[in-house]
Amino acid sequence: MTETPLDPLDRGEVLDQMNLATLRDVQEVSMDASHLAVALAQVQQLNAQLEQRNRQLTALHEIGRTFSATLDLREIYRAMFREIAQKLLGASHLLIALFDAETETLTCGFAIGDNEEFDPSQFPPLKIGAGPVSDTIRTQQPRMVDLETEYFSQNAKGHAELIGQGPSPKSALYVPMISNDAVIGVMQVQHYAAAAFQATDLTLVSILANQAAIACENAQLYATVQQHAQQLEQRVAERTLELAAANQRLTELDRLKDQFVSSVSHELRTPLANVKLYLQLLTRGRPDKHDDYMQTLHRETRRLEKLIDDLLDLSHLDLDAAAFYLEPTDVNYLTTELAQDRIALATDRGLIIDCQLTSDLPPALIDPQRFTQVMSNLTTNAMTYTPAGGLITLSTAVRPQAGSDWLTFTVRDTGPGIPERELPHIFERFFRGLASRKSNTPGTGLGLAICKEIVERMDGYITVESQLGQGAIFTVWLRPAC
Numbered sequence: 001m002t003e004t005p006l007d008p009l010d011r012g013e014v015l016d017q018m019n020l021a022t023l024r025d026v027q028e029v030s031m032d033a034s035h036l037a038v039a040l041a042q043v044q045q046l047n048a049q050l051e052q053r054n055r056q057l058t059a060l061h062e063i064g065r066t067f068s069a070t071l072d073l074r075e076i077y078r079a080m081f082r083e084i085a086q087k088l089l090g091a092s093h094l095l096i097a098l099f100d101a102e103t104e105t106l107t108c109g110f111a112i113g114d115n116e117e118f119d120p121s122q123f124p125p126l127k128i129g130a131g132p133v134s135d136t137i138r139t140q141q142p143r144m145v146d147l148e149t150e151y152f153s154q155n156a157k158g159h160a161e162l163i164g165q166g167p168s169p170k171s172a173l174y175v176p177m178i179s180n181d182a183v184i185g186v187m188q189v190q191h192y193a194a195a196a197f198q199a200t201d202l203t204l205v206s207i208l209a210n211q212a213a214i215a216c217e218n219a220q221l222y223a224t225v226q227q228h229a230q231q232l233e234q235r236v237a238e239r240t241l242e243l244a245a246a247n248q249r250l251t252e253l254d255r256l257k258d259q260f261v262s263s264v265s266h267e268l269r270t271p272l273a274n275v276k277l278y279l280q281l282l283t284r285g286r287p288d289k290h291d292d293y294m295q296t297l298h299r300e301t302r303r304l305e306k307l308i309d310d311l312l313d314l315s316h317l318d319l320d321a322a323a324f325y326l327e328p329t330d331v332n333y334l335t336t337e338l339a340q341d342r343i344a345l346a347t348d349r350g351l352i353i354d355c356q357l358t359s360d361l362p363p364a365l366i367d368p369q370r371f372t373q374v375m376s377n378l379t380t381n382a383m384t385y386t387p388a389g390g391l392i393t394l395s396t397a398v399r400p401q402a403g404s405d406w407l408t409f410t411v412r413d414t415g416p417g418i419p420e421r422e423l424p425h426i427f428e429r430f431f432r433g434l435a436s437r438k439s440n441t442p443g444t445g446l447g448l449a450i451c452k453e454i455v456e457r458m459d460g461y462i463t464v465e466s467q468l469g470q471g472a473i474f475t476v477w478l479r480p481a482c
Ligand SMILES: Nc1ncnc2c1ncn2[C@@H]1O[C@H](COP(=O)(O)OP(=O)(O)O)[C@@H](O)[C@H]1O
Pocket: 381, 382, 385, 413, 415, 416, 417, 418, 426, 431, 432, 433, 434, 435, 436, 437, 442, 443, 444, 445, 446, 447, 448, 449, 471, 472
């Protein structure tokens, strides 16, 4: 195809058009260049933001790691200061004030300034009042504060007092720490430079404050769990001790039971062996000694009877099978009755029985039958172990002891007395002492044990006072009926 030549006029027009087109192109190109510069700046800005965001995320991640690695609040606060306040925001101070809504007081939870950590207890608690912390508690809103203008005077002074002399921070962030919809404290980040913080920093510190609130909560939960664990441990230790003591008691009871069984069989065997021997002698021995043999047989059977009676008594008392009927009882009357019953026997043995009764004795709250058994056992002992010519005194009285009045019944004798080393064992089952051995008196060693059981079942107790060669004094302490 051939081109049609242009006429001169047309040529001029074409040239004009060409120039115009070139101009547009140049304009477009320069416009693209300025767009590019703007876009580049935007990209650079975005990149910077991204990097900043990246740094923030890394720092938060670092704190998160501390968070999951430790329950130590101070360790977490330290990481918050190091990773965020110091590294990212260039701040100099991180302070945590804790708020107690009940008492409306603020206490220091953590304070670090210029890398120096302070003991929170050195800051005395404060009532909520005027100031950035109190304002943050009240509004529950995070805020950026220009310390120089807004709170300069009191804050600067406060700072100098608390954290030492030197330059005061000029700008600060105050963020409420909220847990379960309640403000539990305020996190403060302070910077020496004026207007050092931006809105994004406030967001970042808000995240920190949330984490700090959770850390506080965790620490509290942990403390509660620890306390429970400690209480539990203590309970277990106490129970273990109780069980050990119970076990020891059972072992001791088991030992006593074994001892009891072997003592009983021994005590039964001796008279039985004698009975067997004298029965043989009756058939094979000397006929002129028959009366002697018969007397021994009677004595041994009486001994067996007494032993079996005492054993039955004790086992009844042990099994709680013996019924006690407590009633107001005139102990003077029972004493007189007993003395009268024994006077003939005493005279026969060359002993004197004397009664010294307190005239205005109140009635005692006892089982009269059971108590008669006690009086009888004690009087029998006195008469058994006191040699002829001795004096046995039965007396009653009202005596104060451990803050209350007791009614007492006492048997005193002028017999051989009891050696000191025997006194702690005198009420033990089967215990037979020097007096019984010396006088070669038959007995079971159960009389005083029975007395003790009976008296204790009536809410009373029994005591003994004696010295070798000085006679013995047995006293029963009883509850008055009113
Ligand atoms: N009045 C007393 N004087 C001296 N010793 C006594 C007196 N009463 C008891 N005893 C001592 O206490 C021991 C235990 O007394 P008890 O239990 O009545 O048993 P028993 O009289 O059968 O031996 C006696 O063996 C004796 O050694």
